[in-house]
Amino acid sequence: xxxxxxxxLVIAASLINNFVFTxxxxxxxxxGVSKKMETAVGxxxxxxxxxxxxxxxSWLIFNYVMVPLEITFLKIxxxxxxxxxxxxxxxxxxxxxxxxxxYKLGIYLALISTNCIILAVPLINAGEHYSFIESLAFAFGSxxxxxxxxxxxxxxxxxxxxxxxxxxxxxxxxxxxVTGLIALAFTGFSGLIKL
Amino acid sequence: MYDVxxxxxxxxxxxxxxxxxxxxxxxxxxxxxxxxxxxxxxMPLIKSTLIFLAGIGTVLGLGLALAAKKYSVKIDPKVxxxxxxxxxxxxxxxxxxxxxxxxxxxxxxxxxxxxxxxPGGERTCEAVALITGKKALARExxxxxxxxxxxxxxxxxxxxxxxxxxxxxxxxxxxxxKACRYGCLGYGTCSRVCPFDAITMTxxxxxxxxxxxxxxxxxxxxxxxxxVIEVLPASRQVIVTCHSKDKGGETKKNCQVGCIACGIxxxVCPFDAxxxxxxxxxxxxxxCKVCGLCVLxxxxxxxxxxxxxxxxxxxxxxxxxxxxxxxxxxxxxxSGEQKELHVIDQTKCIGCGICTAKCPxxxxxxxxxxxxxIAAAAKKKAKAA
Numbered sequence: 001x002x003x004x005x006x007x008x009l010v011i012a013a014s015l016i017n018n019f020v021f022t023x024x025x026x027x028x029x030x031x032g033v034s035k036k037m038e039t040a041v042g043x044x045x046x047x048x049x050x051x052x053x054x055x056x057x058s059w060l061i062f063n064y065v066m067v068p069l070e071i072t073f074l075k076i077x078x079x080x081x082x083x084x085x086x087x088x089x090x091x092x093x094x095x096x097x098x099x100x101x102x103y104k105l106g107i108y109l110a111l112i113s114t115n116c117i118i119l120a121v122p123l124i125n126a127g128e129h130y131s132f133i134e135s136l137a138f139a140f141g142s143x144x145x146x147x148x149x150x151x152x153x154x155x156x157x158x159x160x161x162x163x164x165x166x167x168x169x170x171x172x173x174x175x176x177x178v179t180g181l182i183a184l185a186f187t188g189f190s191g192l193i194k195l
Numbered sequence: 196m197y198d199v200x201x202x203x204x205x206x207x208x209x210x211x212x213x214x215x216x217x218x219x220x221x222x223x224x225x226x227x228x229x230x231x232x233x234x235x236x237x238m239p240l241i242k243s244t245l246i247f248l249a250g251i252g253t254v255l256g257l258g259l260a261l262a263a264k265k266y267s268v269k270i271d272p273k274v275x276x277x278x279x280x281x282x283x284x285x286x287x288x289x290x291x292x293x294x295x296x297x298x299x300x301x302x303x304x305x306x307x308x309x310x311x312x313x314p315g316g317e318r319t320c321e322a323v324a325l326i327t328g329k330k331a332l333a334r335e336x337x338x339x340x341x342x343x344x345x346x347x348x349x350x351x352x353x354x355x356x357x358x359x360x361x362x363x364x365x366x367x368x369x370x371x372x373k374a375c376r377y378g379c380l381g382y383g384t385c386s387r388v389c390p391f392d393a394i395t396m397t398x399x400x401x402x403x404x405x406x407x408x409x410x411x412x413x414x415x416x417x418x419x420x421x422x423v424i425e426v427l428p429a430s431r432q433v434i435v436t437c438h439s440k441d442k443g444g445e446t447k448k449n450c451q452v453g454c455i456a457c458g459i460x461x462x463v464c465p466f467d468a469x470x471x472x473x474x475x476x477x478x479x480x481x482x483c484k485v486c487g488l489c490v491l492x493x494x495x496x497x498x499x500x501x502x503x504x505x506x507x508x509x510x511x512x513x514x515x516x517x518x519x520x521x522x523x524x525x526x527x528x529x530s531g532e533q534k535e536l537h538v539i540d541q542t543k544c545i546g547c548g549i550c551t552a553k554c555p556x557x558x559x560x561x562x563x564x565x566x567x568x569i570a571a572a573a574k575k576k577a578k579a580a
Contacts, residue, residue, distance in 0.1 A: 069243045078251060085255035089262045096266035103296070116474070160361045 005135040008193050013141030019117045019151035021179070021186040026117035030149060031175055033108070046105040048143025050090070050112050051121055054083045055139035058122035059132055072126070079122045086146060087113035099134070117146060126178035218313050273302045282314035284390050286412035289313070297486040302327055310334040314391065314410040336429045337411030339394070339404050342438045343379035343423045344499065345450040346399035349377055360388075361400035368421040374449040377438040379423045385415035431480040432485055435460070440473050447495070454497040460489035465525060465549065485564075486547030488525050505546030506561050508539050514558040520550035 018024045033043045058079050066072050091109045096103045110116060121142050126136040156178055165174050254575075289311035291297040294393060301307045301323060307325035310332055324331035356365055356372035362384040365371050370577040371380045381400030393408035402415075406429070416424045423438050435454055439446045444457035454476050460469040461476065469483035469489060476497075477487075490500040508528070510520075516534040521527070528544040531537030539550075539559070548562035557572050559565075 041225070065247065069247055070240065071244050071247055074244060075250070077248075081251060081255060085259060092259070092262045093266050095268050099268075104450055162361045162364045164359060 006118060006134065009134060010135045010141035010144065011193060013138050014145035014148060015186070015189040018145040018149060018189075019120070019142055020146060021183040022190075023120075024114050024183075025120055026146065027151055027179075029111055029115055030146075030153065030179075032111070033173060034153035034175070035157055037154045037158060038151040039108075042105055043108045043111075044143075044147030044150050046108045046114075047112060047146055048117075048140065050083075050087060050109070051118055051143040051146075052136055053090075053120055054086055055121050055135050056132070057086060059130075059135045060127055062122070062126050063132075070140050075123060075126050076119070079119055083118050083122070084113045108151050117142060137186045149182075153179065166183070206410060206491070218246060245401070245478045257508070265566060271302050274298050276326050277302055277323055280315070280319055280326070280412075281312050282312045282319060284412065284524070286314060286390055286409075286410070286414060288410065288412035296452070301329075309331065313337070313412060316410075337387075337426045337475055338406045338409045339411065339413075339415050339424050339426050339431050339515065340434055340501075341379060341402050341404060341423060342400070342425055342434070342436050344376075344377060344452040344497070345378045346397070346401040346437050347381060349451040350375060350398050360372060363418070363420050371421065375439050375441065375446070375453065375493055376420060377423065377440060378453075379452065381420075384418050384420070385424060388414050388418040390414060416561075431478075431483065432489060433483055434501065435469070435476050435497055436499040436509075437475065437497045442474055446474070452496050455495055457494060459492050459494060460498060463488050463492045465523070468540050484549070484552070486549050487545060488547055498532050502563055505563060507541050507544040507546050508548070508559050509541075509548060509561045510537050510539055511558045511560050512536070513556055515556055517555060519553050523549050523553045525549065532548065 017023060020027065020030050029043070029047075033039045059083060061078065062072070062075060066075065066078065087109050091102075091106060094106060094109075117125075121139050122135075124130075125138060130138060153175070157175060160174060162179070169177070196426075202398055220412075239416055240522075244346070249354045275298075281294040281298060291300055291311075294312075296518050297307075297311060301309055303310070308530045309327055311322040311327045311334075312319045312323065313334075313336070315323075316336075320334070321331050323329075352372050353374045354369070354372055356368060358364060358368065360382050362371075362380040362382045365380050366380050368374050373380060374573070379397070379401060381402075383396045383400075383402065384505060385402050386394040386396050390412065391408045393405045393410070395405065396401045396405050402424075411426050416426050418555045421438075432526065437446075437450075437452070437454035439450065441449065441453075443457065446453035446455050456469045456471045456476060457473040458476070460478075461467070465486070465488070466482050466484050468480075468484075469476050469478045471477075478498075485502065486499075487500045487502065487505060490496075490498045493569040506575050510529070514531075516531060516537065518533055518537075520529040520537060520539075521531070525547065526543050526545055528540045529537050529550060530540065546562050548564040548568075551557075551562045551564055551568050557569055
């Protein structure tokens with residue numbers, strides 16, 4: 001296994017092809033929970049964890065069941081089912097096993113189950129024929145990228161609360177403008193590495 | 196005839212087209228991987244698809260059902276009921292993260308009292324007590340008090356601030372634009388964080404707390420960057436509304452209404468409630484009998500009386516002429532001979548209520564504390580009997 005390839009994958013997924021700023025996926029959660037730093041951090045942790053586990057699960061199902069059966073065209077439906085089922089199960093189990101963690105992170109789980117980044121990661125893993133470790137690295141990188149986007153946005157929006165924003169731009173509009181500007185800045189990462 | 200034959204062949208041709216097994220089915224992944232197959236067997240494909248989908252559906256469904264069964268958390272129906280009667284302000288005044296958490300705590304833990312929901316008030320307290328079977332103890336409400344009277348006309352500014360109009364931003368600019376670094380900055384952060392609209396900014400930039408709306412949730416207390424807001428019990432209505440710990444001279448330079456730590460309040464108080472510490476007088480709220488004497492004597496008017504109108508005392512017919520009131524009065528308003536009906540000089544009386552409290556036969560009426568005194572006397576009588 002080539003470690004540098006994995007590192008490149010993580011960098012590529014988190015910075016160069018950042019899901020929020022270059023692929024523009026998962027924007028609803030991004031704008032929803034980036035109002036406060038506290039929720040942003042909680043969401044990032046939960047998101048990365050769910051992302052890695054669901055990527056691993058769907059990789060197993062895809063490569064050991066769907067490819068032999070030649071039904072890879074079903075991957076969208078199946079991945080949605082797997083992710084939603086996994087999130088629901090972890091929600092139930094977490095509530096019983098560690099209520100403290102559930103109160104901290106449980107509210108984000110329901111949001112995550114229908115998130116498009118969570119679906120996109122297994123789909124890309126399948127499409128690019130990544131190996132198991134590579135899929136995990138890709139999922140980790142995507143999670144880190146999303147966390148980075150959330151933390152950057154939350155810190156900016158906490159400051160924006162105090163700023164004198166023109167009335168029509170207050171709230172979501174200015175957040176979109178800011179996101180666009182950060183996305184421009186993120187284009188600077190392209191060409192960082194060649195895959 | 197020729198036309199009919201042509202139509203039939205056309206239709207047959209169309210039917211032929213619908214047999215998709217002759218076509219390539221491209222499979223395009225999100226990542227760009229394109230897989231194409233020369234020939235697809237349709238029937239086995241449908242079969243394996245159905246079996247697989249049914250299988251994965253069953254596995255997931257059974258798994259979830261088992262997880263729900265095995266890891267079920269019993270939620271007391273009382274929690275739901277309690278949640279319904281709470282105020283749903285999610286203010287955190289009860290000390291829990293939100294209404295849901297408090298509802299759960301009050302139902303599950305025996306030592307959590309039912310009167311913690313401050314915005315809900317007495318009715319919520321009774322309802323919660325009814326549901327949980329706990330004893331309802333009415334709780335004295337708390338109000339937010341602004342411990343500063345230095346509005347923009349009365350307090351000196353050290354520079355002109357131009358920027359974001361929010362106290363939390365102003366404090367970043369050299370500790371605020373006021374010369375006194377303990378006082379209210381007056382940019383209205385508290386009025387914006389108040390979930391009950393109880394705080395309004397007056398025209399000269401000092402917050403005003405509407406106590407009919409204030410629930411004592413402490414949101415403003417935490418938001419205020421100079422910590423000039425204190426949440427105090429409602430009955431404590433005579434307060435040194437100044438936080439300046441500067442030396443007297445300095446305070447006087449900075450603000451017309453600051454506490455200069457002269458100690459006069461400590462001297463005039465008949466109950467030894469105020470004491471001067473670190474260049475600031477502070478009234479011990481347990482000793483204070485809200486007589487308001489210090490309010491009148493304070494040279495800088497730094498002590499605020501929150502009783503809106505102090506009515507003056509007058510003597511009732513059941514006065515026994517004991518002269519106690521003449522002795523306790525700090526302003527010498529009552530006069531009269533032994534065993535004769537006393538009179539209280541209305542021009543001198545400040546409505547402090549000390550004589551009302553001291554009169555052995557409750558013969559003095561008119562002050563703010565009459566109801567309280569009469570109730571206490573009745574209780575004492577009942578106890579004795």
